[in-house]
Amino acid sequence: MSERKRKEAIHVPTRDTPGLLNWVWPASPRFFRLYDKYADTEAVLEAGAEVWTLSVQGKKQEFRFPSEPVRGLQQKLVMLTQVERSPSTVYKFTRSLLLNWTLYARLLEEGPLHVQQSWDEGVHDIDTAKAAKTILRLVINSSLGAWSTRYEDLVKGLDTRANATIAAQRGKIRRRESLLSIAQQAELVRVLDARALEPALLEQQAEGLAALALAFQHGMRPVQILSIKLEHVHSLVDASGDPVCLVSFHQAKQKDGETVGGEMLRQVNPEWARHVVLLLEYAKSAGRTRLFSSENGMDLWSKVRKVCAEVGVKVDFNINKLRHSSAQALADSGHSRKSIRWFLGHANDNAANSYVKASRLQGNLINEALGASKLYDSMVSMAFGEFVTVEELSRVAEDEQIGGIVGDRLVAGIGRCRTKQSACRYDPVISCYGCHKYIPALSPAAHMEAIAGMREQVLVFVKAGDDTSSSYLQMRKALAGAQRALDDSRRILGASRG
Incomplete structure (x- = not known):
């Protein structure tokens, strides 16, 4: 391994943990397979290996473990708690495990009588707290050391340090600080409308426009966009001769690290469908299985910025604002919490509640609705005279x-x-x-x-x-x-x- 990679790999300081090593831990698998939808690649993590290399949202990540027997215990904790989890969840857990190993060992060894004090002294952020609770639940269910199921409520009551962060995020939503202005939204619409009429778009231009259309109209996350395969895109023509482009994608929002739903189907705005269909043709010609060629969200968003800049539109915000703006638009146009939750692919109504509350605070501002509501379900395009009775x-x-x-x-x-x-x-x-x-x-x-x-x-x-x-x-x-x-x-x- 190169010297640079050695420096980049996350590792743990050496610490003897004789108590933990003597516990009778449950058996764990020897191999651990991890599939990254971003890069369409699978990593095989082997117990006992000094270095684990995995792909997380299209980016290569490495973990360097200490010598045995601590290495075996750390890898066992990952394999016992992270099976069937997403690469991002596994990455966060393993990173916290290595960086906070001394803290976690102390929490386990000192037992339930001292856990609150150790927690208050050492646990200060969400990722550290989540990993700690995951490990504590494992030892409780396995009745290891001084731990048993009688302490489930004690561990459940430990502060995850998430309340302040979540409150801040929801506060921004309620104050409408996470939204694009009407002028910004109008500029993006004009980019998509105008460039759909251009006769010869390059592949990178089509990719940027297709990503913008999907993120803007349907609030899709980068992982959802980059995971779209060719079989997930259906280009049709309806009875009236208008183009219809349907795209399916996975429900990326997770609860406790597990995906809460399957595939979601969405129809692309007919006037923007050309961007997606053209990219589909490029992908087929290139012989790739995925619709987008970008390997990560940063690369994808740079193409969006560039394709907008080519027509004089500056994109100085991130993709999350598109998602927030789309969800807020649904709330502003009268959609229910259930409808907003379905649109976002969430497991509960918590975020939807914030968008609805923000809408109620906007009684004296103009409606910023972006698209579909209960009035708008079918598609019939007909031209009539100058007026209609x-x-x-x-x-x-x-x-x-x-x-x-x-x-x-x-x-x-x-x-x-x-x-x-x-x-x-x-x-x-x-x-x-x-x-x-x-x-x-x-x-x-x-x-x-x-x-x-x-x-x-x-x-x-x-x-x-x-x-x-x-x-x-x-x-x-x-x-x-x-x-x-x-x-x-x-x-x-x-x-x-x-």
Whole structure:
């Protein structure tokens, strides 16, 4: 092994642990297989080996163990507790085990009577606490040393140091600090829309655009994106001749290190489907089994940054903001906690609750909905005349009907959308006025309701002195469009009655 690799490998300081070594530990497997979905590679970890090398999210990681017999005990702890866990979970546990071996040995040897004191003195972060609890649960279930099942509640009550971190994360969500601005979202939409019309995209450009589309529309994590294989992508044409691109990916969110669900199926915005389909063609031509050629999330995100920079759009945020923004958009457009949890692939409603609370705090801000809601389930794309009557609007599919929240008002019935409403990434109602895909309804009442909601929002901006922001300017433009639709519908209805 090279000198550089020796320095990079995580190792443990030597410490004698005679008590632990004399315990009768359960038997453990000799080999441990670990599959990394990022790199589509499998590592075989062997008991007794001085160095373990594994792939974690596409990156090579090494662990250097001390001499026997401590090496055997440490590797046994990994193999007894980490089977069927993800590479990331195994990496965090093994890293904590090696770096905190002295602490963990003390916790075990001093026993339950002194565990609280040792815990308070030595356990200060989440990863250290999680690994410690995992080891303690093992010795409890195995009745080793002074430990037995009677101490389960004692170990369960030890502080995992996660509360402050989780509270901070949820606080950011509730304060909407983890979201992209409307202007940023609009720029990303324009990149995806405009570049879909380019006749000849290079493979690296298609990869960056496909990654952006999947992360932006469906809140996918890098591991989910990079794990997509060719058989997970289905390119079809529906009955109306429009492209349909379906992508399935694994449910990456985990609970206690175990995946909580299987494959999730999503449909790509038809206007962005070309990016994914083109990348699929490149992947087939290259003979690879995975859709994306990037080996890790950093490489993938650099391609997203580059493909946006080529058209003058600066990406100065990470991929997590896309996921937060998509989830918040669902909450803002009225989705239930269950729906948001399903979208995120989570095991519980905890995160969904934060997004819903953030939405309730936004009663005086414009709706930032990104896409699908309960109104938008099917896909029927039809072009009609300049206006649509209320009766015609009531007979069409829900996906063609435009509805959304403007301020505190639920506005519906303002017209039809010529394309798939569920795939539109702009704000419902507000962005429709002035859009070439929008067909106004001959319904003065609906337009008056939209105008009233937008006027309320304009007053909010004015009172706050925020009359130069992009959100304020967008609202003024939409208000003018709604006023024109109201005037035209009144004129047409008046003429027909005359």
